[in-house]
Amino acid sequence: MNPRSWWAKLGHGSLMLLATVYCLFPIYFMLVQSLKTPEEDVFGNPFIVVNPTLENFAELFERKGEVRGFVGDALRRSYPFLDWLANTLFVFAGSVVATLVASVAAAYALGRLRPPGFRWWRRVILATYVVPQTILFIPLYQVVSALALDDSMLALLLVYPSMALPFCVWMLSSYFEHLPREIEEAALIEGASRATAFFRIILPMSRPVLVAAGIFTLGTVASDFMIASVFLLSPHNQTITAGLGTFDVALDELAAVAGVNVLAIPVVAISAVFARGFVRGLTASMVEGA
Amino acid sequence: MGSVKAVGRARDIRLAYLLLAPAVLLLLTVLAYPVGWEVWTSLTDLSPLKDGAPEYVGFTNYRRLLAGAEFWRPALVTVVYAVVTSGAKLALGLGFALLLARSFRGRALVFLAVFLPWAYPAGVSVIGWYWTLNPPTTTAYAPFMGHLKYAVDGTFGTGAWAFVSVILFNIWRGSSFIGVLLLAGINAVPPELFECAVLESKSPWRRFWLVTVPLLKPFLALAVFLSLTSAFADLANVWMLTAGRIVFPIIGTHAYFLAIKAGQYGPASALSLTLVPVLLGVLLVLFRLFDPPRREAA
Numbered sequence: 261m262n263p264r265s266w267w268a269k270l271g272h273g274s275l276m277l278l279a280t281v282y283c284l285f286p287i288y289f290m291l292v293q294s295l296k297t298p299e300e301d302v303f304g305n306p307f308i309v310v311n312p313t314l315e316n317f318a319e320l321f322e323r324k325g326e327v328r329g330f331v332g333d334a335l336r337r338s339y340p341f342l343d344w345l346a347n348t349l350f351v352f353a354g355s356v357v358a359t360l361v362a363s364v365a366a367a368y369a370l371g372r373l374r375p376p377g378f379r380w381w382r383r384v385i386l387a388t389y390v391v392p393q394t395i396l397f398i399p400l401y402q403v404v405s406a407l408a409l410d411d412s413m414l415a416l417l418l419v420y421p422s423m424a425l426p427f428c429v430w431m432l433s434s435y436f437e438h439l440p441r442e443i444e445e446a447a448l449i450e451g452a453s454r455a456t457a458f459f460r461i462i463l464p465m466s467r468p469v470l471v472a473a474g475i476f477t478l479g480t481v482a483s484d485f486m487i488a489s490v491f492l493l494s495p496h497n498q499t500i501t502a503g504l505g506t507f508d509v510a511l512d513e514l515a516a517v518a519g520v521n522v523l524a525i526p527v528v529a530i531s532a533v534f535a536r537g538f539v540r541g542l543t544a545s546m547v548e549g550a
Numbered sequence: 551m552g553s554v555k556a557v558g559r560a561r562d563i564r565l566a567y568l569l570l571a572p573a574v575l576l577l578l579t580v581l582a583y584p585v586g587w588e589v590w591t592s593l594t595d596l597s598p599l600k601d602g603a604p605e606y607v608g609f610t611n612y613r614r615l616l617a618g619a620e621f622w623r624p625a626l627v628t629v630v631y632a633v634v635t636s637g638a639k640l641a642l643g644l645g646f647a648l649l650l651a652r653s654f655r656g657r658a659l660v661f662l663a664v665f666l667p668w669a670y671p672a673g674v675s676v677i678g679w680y681w682t683l684n685p686p687t688t689t690a691y692a693p694f695m696g697h698l699k700y701a702v703d704g705t706f707g708t709g710a711w712a713f714v715s716v717i718l719f720n721i722w723r724g725s726s727f728i729g730v731l732l733l734a735g736i737n738a739v740p741p742e743l744f745e746c747a748v749l750e751s752k753s754p755w756r757r758f759w760l761v762t763v764p765l766l767k768p769f770l771a772l773a774v775f776l777s778l779t780s781a782f783a784d785l786a787n788v789w790m791l792t793a794g795r796i797v798f799p800i801i802g803t804h805a806y807f808l809a810i811k812a813g814q815y816g817p818a819s820a821l822s823l824t825l826v827p828v829l830l831g832v833l834l835v836l837f838r839l840f841d842p843p844r845r846e847a848a
Binding site: 272275276279280282283284286287289290293306361362363365366368369370373374375376378381383385386387388389390391392393394395396398399400402403418419421422425426427429454475479482483484485488500501504505513516517519520523524527528531532535536538539540541542543546547 | 562563565566567568569570572573574576577579580581583584585587588645646649654656658659660661662663664665666667668669670671672673674675676677678679682685691694722723726727730731733734735737738768769775776779801802805806809810815818819822823825826829830833837
């Protein structure tokens with residue numbers, strides 16, 4: 261091995277290490293905080309945890325509403341964490357399913373059936389991202405109230421898909437557009453209906469792109485803080501995000517960081533399982549004229 | 551024969567509109583009325599503080615905005631914020647993608663690390679970031695973060711630390727997504743094209759600008775667009791990480807402040823709408839670059 265490639269290897273390795281540390285440090289830090297006892301939080305080394313404990317997590321699930329006589333406990337509000345967990349699960353799963361169904365339908369229409377002006381349809385759908393979200397929640401609240409969805413998780417099921425849908429339609433439709441016509445035509449000639457050809461042939465072969473769209477939707481939905489905190493008011497209807505937003509920093513710091521991890525761990529696990537599929541799906545939608 | 555085809559085509563088009571309906575209806579429900587409301591409100595003096603019906607005031611809100619510092623300062627900060635974060639996200643993301651494009655031992659793990667900042671739910675990680683950077687006074691690292699905060703604020707003015715933390719968060723999360731997007735883009739380019747480039751030029755730097763960047767242009771453009779719209783719209787991050795203290799206002803937070811704290815719906819709407827023409831202009835330029843390539847009818 262010549263010395264030049266040895267240096268290149270070292271350089272490459274240290275860049276890798278740097279990238280990994282940069283990406284993981286904040287996540288590691290939050291994980292460490294959530295495992296600390298209050299004593300260690302105050303006096304310990306911030307970067308490591310010596311006596312890891314799960315009491316912060318346990319506390320999340322314990323405090324269900326009884327206010328005991330102690331001043332300290334009365335100050336710390338109670339919250340229905342289990343409800344938050346269930347609500348979050350419902351909202352996330354529902355949003356991913358709704359987004360996928362709506363965007364696959366639209367993308368098939370644009371990529372395969374190609375109505376007149378289909379490129380402009382796709383562009384206009386993507387262009388909805390330029391609408392500034394800033395104070396949009398004021399009129400959006402009027403819409404949600406008019407539909408009698410205020411303080412309901414269904415409001416999020418309406419808003420979240422609209423945040424992920426434009427990119428999913430873009431990705432899926434460009435994938436469908438690049439599939440050779442012959443794929444379906446062979447089936448159609450043999451007498452299959454369009455629907456059969458779609459469900460039997462197109463959909464199964466699109467799995468990587470569907471995975472990518474699903475993961476993108478999950479990431480988008482999980483990134484929202486604003487909509488959830490504005491639209492969900494009563495504690496029993498809140499998602500984890502909305503609920504944690506109401507925590508008091510000084511009193512509930514450790515429990516809150518534990519709450520962050522309760523939501524993050526499953527989302528991260530799902531994303532990690534599908535991470536490679538995510539890239540494969542994105543690639544499949546980008547390949548020219550495949 | 552021809553007419554049979556025409557009938558089939560007409561049926562396809564009808565089916566296409568039917569399949570588009572759910573997506574379009576969804577977007578219309580969420581966006582049509584709110585955007586209309588925003589446009590109308592920007593032309594009135596609607597305010598929760600004022601009794602009676604709102605009055606139509608024409609373009610007064612816009613004229614006032616453009617005349618006063620209330621628009622130009624947030625606009626300037628917004629531009630700086632968008633340029634800095636997008637530039638850093640692109641540079642870091644491209645770096646990640648190029649590092650991960652070649653195979654080496656442990657690539658799967660490094661890839662996972664790069665993917666996680668985006669996959670980690672930002673709705674709560676922003677809460678974690680806020681408390682990490684502005685910890686409650688009891689924690690062990692609070693004195694250190696306090697010193698850092700005062701050093702930065704002392705040099706650049708109060709609120710600078712909060713602004714820096716927003717930028718850091720935005721870059722941390724965004725560079726992860728762009729890295730993955732560009733990696734997918736690199737995978738989509740036939741490897742022969744890169745191999746030819748190695749034969750053409752010895753200098754890696756020249757190769758990067760002459761081959762890699764042009765080949766990745768559509769994906770870079772898509773990344774710029776997604777980064778810009780999220781940088782401009784990123785209200786929640788700014789809000790959360792600065793806990794409502796708006797010392798370095800960007801257009802989004804300033805509009806929020808005007809609407810919610812000051813009750814001035816009209817100017818707030820006008821302010822947030824000023825972003826639309828800018829972003830649309832950028833989008834129209836970018837469409838040329840990242841539209842899925844046209845395939846000639848075979």
